[in-house]
Amino acid sequence: MHDTSSKTIVLSGSHNKFGEQVLKRAGTNFNRCLHCQSCASGCPFTGAMDYLPNRIIRLVQFGQIQPALESATIWACVACNTCSIQCPMAIDIPGVMDALRQMAIENGHQIAEPDVLNFHREVLNTIERYGRTHKLEIMLRYKIKKRDWFTDLNVGLKMLAKRKLDLTPSRVSDIGRIRQLFKKSSKDA
Amino acid sequence: MTDPAIHKYSYFPGCSLATTAKENNASMVAFCRKIGVELVELEDWNCCGSSSAHSIDSELAAALPARNLSLAPEGRPLLVACPSCLLRLRQAQLHLLQNKDQQQWYQGTFDRPVDTQLEILHFFELLERLDISDVMPDAFERLKGLRFAPYYGCMLARPPELRHEKNYYGLMEKVLTSLGASPVHWRFASRCCGTFLSVVRPDVVTPMVNSIVDGARQAGAECVITACAMCHLNLEVRCRLPDSVPILHFSEALSLALGTAESDGWFSRHLVDPRPMLEQRGLLHSNG
Numbered sequence: 001m002h003d004t005s006s007k008t009i010v011l012s013g014s015h016n017k018f019g020e021q022v023l024k025r026a027g028t029n030f031n032r033c034l035h036c037q038s039c040a041s042g043c044p045f046t047g048a049m050d051y052l053p054n055r056i057i058r059l060v061q062f063g064q065i066q067p068a069l070e071s072a073t074i075w076a077c078v079a080c081n082t083c084s085i086q087c088p089m090a091i092d093i094p095g096v097m098d099a100l101r102q103m104a105i106e107n108g109h110q111i112a113e114p115d116v117l118n119f120h121r122e123v124l125n126t127i128e129r130y131g132r133t134h135k136l137e138i139m140l141r142y143k144i145k146k147r148d149w150f151t152d153l154n155v156g157l158k159m160l161a162k163r164k165l166d167l168t169p170s171r172v173s174d175i176g177r178i179r180q181l182f183k184k185s186s187k188d189a
Numbered sequence: 190m191t192d193p194a195i196h197k198y199s200y201f202p203g204c205s206l207a208t209t210a211k212e213n214n215a216s217m218v219a220f221c222r223k224i225g226v227e228l229v230e231l232e233d234w235n236c237c238g239s240s241s242a243h244s245i246d247s248e249l250a251a252a253l254p255a256r257n258l259s260l261a262p263e264g265r266p267l268l269v270a271c272p273s274c275l276l277r278l279r280q281a282q283l284h285l286l287q288n289k290d291q292q293q294w295y296q297g298t299f300d301r302p303v304d305t306q307l308e309i310l311h312f313f314e315l316l317e318r319l320d321i322s323d324v325m326p327d328a329f330e331r332l333k334g335l336r337f338a339p340y341y342g343c344m345l346a347r348p349p350e351l352r353h354e355k356n357y358y359g360l361m362e363k364v365l366t367s368l369g370a371s372p373v374h375w376r377f378a379s380r381c382c383g384t385f386l387s388v389v390r391p392d393v394v395t396p397m398v399n400s401i402v403d404g405a406r407q408a409g410a411e412c413v414i415t416a417c418a419m420c421h422l423n424l425e426v427r428c429r430l431p432d433s434v435p436i437l438h439f440s441e442a443l444s445l446a447l448g449t450a451e452s453d454g455w456f457s458r459h460l461v462d463p464r465p466m467l468e469q470r471g472l473l474h475s476n477g
Contacts, residue, residue, distance in 0.1 A: 028349070044380055044381050044397060045386070045393065048390060048393045076386070076390075078381065078384045078385060078386055080343035081347055081348055082346055082379075084346070084349055085345075085346040085347060085352075090352065091349065092348045095348065098243055098247060101245060102245060102246070102247065113389070116390075119241070119385060119388055120244050120245045121245070123239055123241035123385075124241050124245070124246065127235070127253070132204050132207065132235060132236045133208075133236050134208075135204075135208060135209060139388070152391065155426050158426070158460060159209070163211075163458060164208075164209045164210075164422070165208075170204070170208055172233055172234075172235045178253075178256070181252040181253060181256065184248070185249045
């Protein structure tokens with residue numbers, strides 16, 4: 001029998017600074033990836049992706065900064081964990097996507113799905129203002145930025161009619177504390 | 190031996206239950222009260238960060254849930270209604286317990302040490318601890334004949350660091366079957382509903398939701414029962430099928446079995462009106 005252990009290729013990351021950064025930020029060792037594609041087979045969102053999830057990991061392993069950070073995949077991932085629950089190597093794949101998304105923003109990379117980023121920013125904006133999300137405001141501001149008033153108008157009206165979109169936000173009283181948490185985060189970033 | 194004392198839990202409803210899914214909140218609280226569990230809403234709770242904080246700002250994703258943990262009174266478990274909030278709160282708690290620097294920040298910010306004993310649990314876990322025939326003695330067979338598609342979406346999937354926790358797959362079937370309802374076997378029980386992509390990429394989410402609702406119908410279900418307010422909303426607003434089926438919150442179904450469901454406050458808020466189906470089934474009377 002051959003001793004295969006000596007033939008294992010270990011991607012240590014020492015020659016791949018990008019990979020190391022992602023590893024540190026994501027806090028999950030994606031170098032364990034077997035590329036079995038369990039993640040890709042189960043992911044309900046591959047239709048909105050340019051690279052399958054394991055291929056994103058491959059790009060990172062090969063130090064391919066631009067294709068990884070400018071991919072649509074990192075924005076299509078909603079962190080439903082369908083992939084990570086079936087990953088035989090227990091890799092937190094959505095955690096890798098979180099890390100890549102944040103690195104793409106910080107390093108000024110082209111954002112493949114700017115609408116998704118705008119949406120996330122509007123959600124966080126309402127949390128900063130009220131301490132809780134305010135769906136109507138998120139939708140209106142998102143639509144203003146996108147300059148798109150008609151898509152989903154009927155959905156919005158139906159939700160208003162059913163009183164599912166509150167006109168005024170639900171608020172936290174100690175909003176000072178919430179602002180403090182936001183300040184801390186922007187200072188550390 | 191039955192303990193007549195009321196069990197008190199701290200309660201975190203989360204933004205969806207406080208706004209778009211008020212009927213989920215009301216039916217949850219009403220159901221719990223009826224079975225002797227008092228939910229005390231966490232005072233001045235804030236958003237857990239939802240999908241957006243962890244997506245673009247990990248720091249906030251840790252800080253926002255931490256404030257909620259700091260509001261929880263000691264010695265009382267914290268019941269979380271929304272599966273996504275639950276995940277955020279549990280992950281934040283885990284990272285706090287693992288990280289000394291984070292603990293120091295927490296103590297400095299919230300002026301109290303991390304409560305290492307705080308138990309955070311989902312509604313499913315509460316139900317599992319109870320004996321249904323004990324807490325709902327009159328509800329036996331009340332849902333008789335109701336054919337439902339149990340829909341968990343992604344709520345039972347977790348990141349690897351939370352894998353060791355107990356799984357609750359099949360819980361809705363178990364509980365609702367004991368109340369007389371019949372689950373259908375279908376493909377989409379744990380297919381994600383699309384969450385926030387429903388807003389940004391309706392072109393992606395609409396076909397997904399259509400196939401989920403159609404799958405339920407094809408399997409012979411009269412309704413889909415969800416345990417997540419986000420799933421409920423997406424299945425309602427994104428379905429473009431000419432003949433959708435009603436989508437019920439699990440807490441509403443339980444209240445129906447207890448005979449405490451409120452037609453006007455709850456079912457009138459649904460985009461697909463479940464009242465005709467429920468009335469036909471004798472589960473709801475037209476005067477509410």
